[in-house]
Amino acid sequence: MRQSGWKSINDTYDRMLRLVGSEPFLRMEGLGNEVPFFICPYPASESVSVEKMQKQLINSLAKQGIRVLDINLYDLVLELLKEDGDLDYYLEKEESLPKEKLKEDLQSILDVEKFLVPAIEQKMVAEEFDVLFLSGVGEVFPYVRSHNVLNNLQRAAKSQPTVMFFPGTYTHSLESGASLDLFGKLHDDRYYRAFNIFYCEA
Numbered sequence: 691m692r693q694s695g696w697k698s699i700n701d702t703y704d705r706m707l708r709l710v711g712s713e714p715f716l717r718m719e720g721l722g723n724e725v726p727f728f729i730c731p732y733p734a735s736e737s738v739s740v741e742k743m744q745k746q747l748i749n750s751l752a753k754q755g756i757r758v759l760d761i762n763l764y765d766l767v768l769e770l771l772k773e774d775g776d777l778d779y780y781l782e783k784e785e786s787l788p789k790e791k792l793k794e795d796l797q798s799i800l801d802v803e804k805f806l807v808p809a810i811e812q813k814m815v816a817e818e819f820d821v822l823f824l825s826g827v828g829e830v831f832p833y834v835r836s837h838n839v840l841n842n843l844q845r846a847a848k849s850q851p852t853v854m855f856f857p858g859t860y861t862h863s864l865e866s867g868a869s870l871d872l873f874g875k876l877h878d879d880r881y882y883r884a885f886n887i888f889y890c891e892a
Contacts, residue, residue, distance in 0.1 A: 695731070716756070726847070726850070727851075728851060730853055748823070762826035763806075763825065766806065766809055767830050806834060822850055857873060
């Protein structure tokens with residue numbers, strides 16, 4: 691089984707800067723017919739450090755003239771809930787609503803295919819960029835599942851590479867295929883079309 695490949699925050703920053711800043715990566719060379727999706731898995735305990743690293747990475751890439759469209763799924767979810775006037779209601783009712791009812795309501799309101807991915811697509815159309823960063827995966831679980839986002843984004847995110855920062859592991863094995871395991875424990879179902887960024891040539 692191939693593990694996630696994480697070593698340290700500094701190693702990840704250096705690797706990401708070299709890789710994402712390279713012409714072959716931005717031109718999506720050597721992918722064949724695969725979608726240009728990349729997973730950057732990291733230990734959930736490093737979430738604060740990774741968030742800081744991500745901002746630093748975006749600034750460093752900008753100095754090289756590389757434009758990053760940075761979408762935090764948690765922030766996007768809040769935007770959608772505010773737009774529909776649902777945020778205040780669910781903040782008020784959160785303690786009294788059964789957890790399963792709350793989960794069902796939010797999954798319906800934040801339907802990935804109908805609402806969330808179209809909202810991502812709108813941001814992609816509105817801004818010129820060279821690479822898309824997706825984060826906030828852990829914060830929106832279980833209402834939004836990462837593999838579902840990637841599956842539905844495949845139709846739109848073909849012209850630029852997409853990097854998802856994933857708090858958990860992304861492993862491959864002959865027995866079970868590829869698996870996104872959120873926080874290293876929760877199986878977020880199988881997704882096999884993305885590349886583990888730690889195994890890409892930097």
